[in-house]
Amino acid sequence: MDTVPQRLWIAMENRDWRAVRDLLHPDFRAEWPQSGETFDRESFLDVNRRYPGDWHISVQQVVDAGEWVVTEIEVSLDGESQPAVSFFRLRGAQIIALREWWPEPFAVPDWRRTP
Amino acid sequence: MDTVPQRLWIAMENRDWRAVRDLLHPDFRAEWPQSGETFDRESFLDVNRRYPGDWHISVQQVVDAGEWVVTEIEVSLDGESQPAVSFFRLRGAQIIALREWWPEPFAVPDWRRTP
Numbered sequence: 653m654d655t656v657p658q659r660l661w662i663a664m665e666n667r668d669w670r671a672v673r674d675l676l677h678p679d680f681r682a683e684w685p686q687s688g689e690t691f692d693r694e695s696f697l698d699v700n701r702r703y704p705g706d707w708h709i710s711v712q713q714v715v716d717a718g719e720w721v722v723t724e725i726e727v728s729l730d731g732e733s734q735p736a737v738s739f740f741r742l743r744g745a746q747i748i749a750l751r752e753w754w755p756e757p758f759a760v761p762d763w764r765r766t767p
Numbered sequence: 768m769d770t771v772p773q774r775l776w777i778a779m780e781n782r783d784w785r786a787v788r789d790l791l792h793p794d795f796r797a798e799w800p801q802s803g804e805t806f807d808r809e810s811f812l813d814v815n816r817r818y819p820g821d822w823h824i825s826v827q828q829v830v831d832a833g834e835w836v837v838t839e840i841e842v843s844l845d846g847e848s849q850p851a852v853s854f855f856r857l858r859g860a861q862i863i864a865l866r867e868w869w870p871e872p873f874a875v876p877d878w879r880r881t882p
Contacts, residue, residue: 685850685870686870686871686872686873687872687873687874687875688875689875689879699879702878702879704878713854715830715832715835715836715837715854716832717830717831717832720830721830722830722837722854724854724866735800735868737852737868737870739828739830739837739839751839753850753852753868753870754870754873755800755801755852755868755869755870755871756801756870756871756873757801757802758801758802758869758871759802760802760803760804763817763819764804764814764817
């Protein structure tokens, strides 16, 4: 059976905002530490609804530890692929907290470049 | 009791390379997808031994799902703090695979900036 985060990604992919909302606890808080942005349930719905471009989500990995679930996804957006790593904390059948990381490509530094 | 990845971080922090090596399976493979770099046991030891600067590791979160363990750490390096998210796959008391993400800060884009 899909975990609650997997159901969230399906609902997001389907732009089924009612289903997304039902999976979020009323006290839900999300955090994007790289930009310092934080969201509650309504502002998280809002930012995802307004996110520009034709984005699609593909789940790569789910690590299910019960109260905590971590997912790796690839978000394709106008032909580009962007990974995201999401730490979900669950309360019952809803998500109470989410901390999400958006890693960008980087160049291999000179000191560890193989000749 | 500490998970195998927590013991790895302690051994790394202590620069105890013999202990690090003992925690890695002979068939260990590591992947930094952002740069496309991959490592086996020896090259992973080598890159960490040679990593420049006076780095220190602080474990922020451990999500333990048995065969898979995910950690969030903060690496402090010459006064700067860099998060890393690591997906460990275990085989017995050793790490057989590691995929690691190094997210960087980003600016809030205009479209979601609060006035």
